[in-house]
Amino acid sequence: MLRLENVVKSFGGVVATNDVSLNFPAGSLSAVIGPNGAGKTTLFNLVTGHLVPDSGRILLEEEDIVGKAPVDIVRKGIGRAFQIASIFPSMTVEQSLMCAVASHFRESEALLSVFPPTNVRRRTEELIELLGMGSVAKLLSANISHGDQKLLDIGLALALEPKVLMLDEPTAGMGPEERWQMIGTVRRLWEQGGMTLIFIEHDMDIVFEVAQGITVLSYGAVLAQGTADEIRNHPEVVEAYLGTETTAEASQ
Numbered sequence: 458m459l460r461l462e463n464v465v466k467s468f469g470g471v472v473a474t475n476d477v478s479l480n481f482p483a484g485s486l487s488a489v490i491g492p493n494g495a496g497k498t499t500l501f502n503l504v505t506g507h508l509v510p511d512s513g514r515i516l517l518e519e520e521d522i523v524g525k526a527p528v529d530i531v532r533k534g535i536g537r538a539f540q541i542a543s544i545f546p547s548m549t550v551e552q553s554l555m556c557a558v559a560s561h562f563r564e565s566e567a568l569l570s571v572f573p574p575t576n577v578r579r580r581t582e583e584l585i586e587l588l589g590m591g592s593v594a595k596l597l598s599a600n601i602s603h604g605d606q607k608l609l610d611i612g613l614a615l616a617l618e619p620k621v622l623m624l625d626e627p628t629a630g631m632g633p634e635e636r637w638q639m640i641g642t643v644r645r646l647w648e649q650g651g652m653t654l655i656f657i658e659h660d661m662d663i664v665f666e667v668a669q670g671i672t673v674l675s676y677g678a679v680l681a682q683g684t685a686d687e688i689r690n691h692p693e694v695v696e697a698y699l700g701t702e703t704t705a706e707a708s709q
């Protein structure tokens with residue numbers, strides 16, 4: 458589904474992405490982990506077109522998307538929610554989602570020149586249900602909790618019906634209980650949506666519990682890629698990352 462081949466990206470003297478080759482199979486649920494500055498967000502920015510690699514290929518269903526504008530990459534099916542909830546504060550949750558659904562429908566149905574509002578409403582209701590946001594749907598986005606704002610941000614990405622959904626630290630800034638709740642919702646969205654989902658996460662317990670595949674980055678390079686068991690027992694990972702988990706957590 459999504460494949461990176463020998464991708465390199467440098468900022469001056471810093472090699473943020475160092476010859477990275479990775480494969481994310483269709484329908485998989487994968488986590489990207491690594492200490493602060495390991496290159497996780499840069500990797501996401503390269504895939505979504507917000508950065509262009511110095512060299513290498515990024516293939517979505519075998520099509521090289523390097524050099525395409527972020528908006529075209531979204532259209533091709535790569536959706537993203539950011540670390541910071543990018544919401545419209547003066548709109549309600551429902552209105553925000555409805556706008557995203559309407560813009561998606563308008564685009565996909567432009568050729569037919571039809572824009573059936575009932576379909577937009579139905580899809581918006583579906584999303585609210587899927588996100589478990591029924592009780593806050595009529596509230597202004599600015600007035601909902603941090604966790605709900607992040608959920609809404611994921612909902613806005615989902616409204617575009619992505620084939621690949623990328624979540625940059627969906628549980629950042631949350632307490633332990635809220636983290637587990639959020640990751641439970643993310644998992645449910647993945648199960649019900651049938652998409653390929655890739656998320657960045659610092660909490661190792663969450664990563665080991667939820668992810669099918671784990672990619673460990675260190676100094677921009679792939680240190681390991683495997684299942685939870687393979688990563689947990691990988692000597693270099695234990696030395697380079699798990700040993701400093703407390704430090705990484707503390708620096709959040």
Ligand SMILES: Nc1ncnc2c1ncn2[C@@H]1O[C@H](COP(=O)(O)OP(=O)(O)OP(=O)(O)O)[C@@H](O)[C@H]1O
Nearest residue numbers: 468471472473491492493494495496497498499500
């Ligand atoms: N736009 C930029 N200009 C210069 N250097 C950058 C830029 N973006 C990232 N870097 C550098 O690239 C390296 C990787 O950064 P990146 O943000 O991708 O790491 P990360 O693993 O996401 O870190 P964190 O966990 O702190 O979010 C770091 O050394 C960072 O300082």
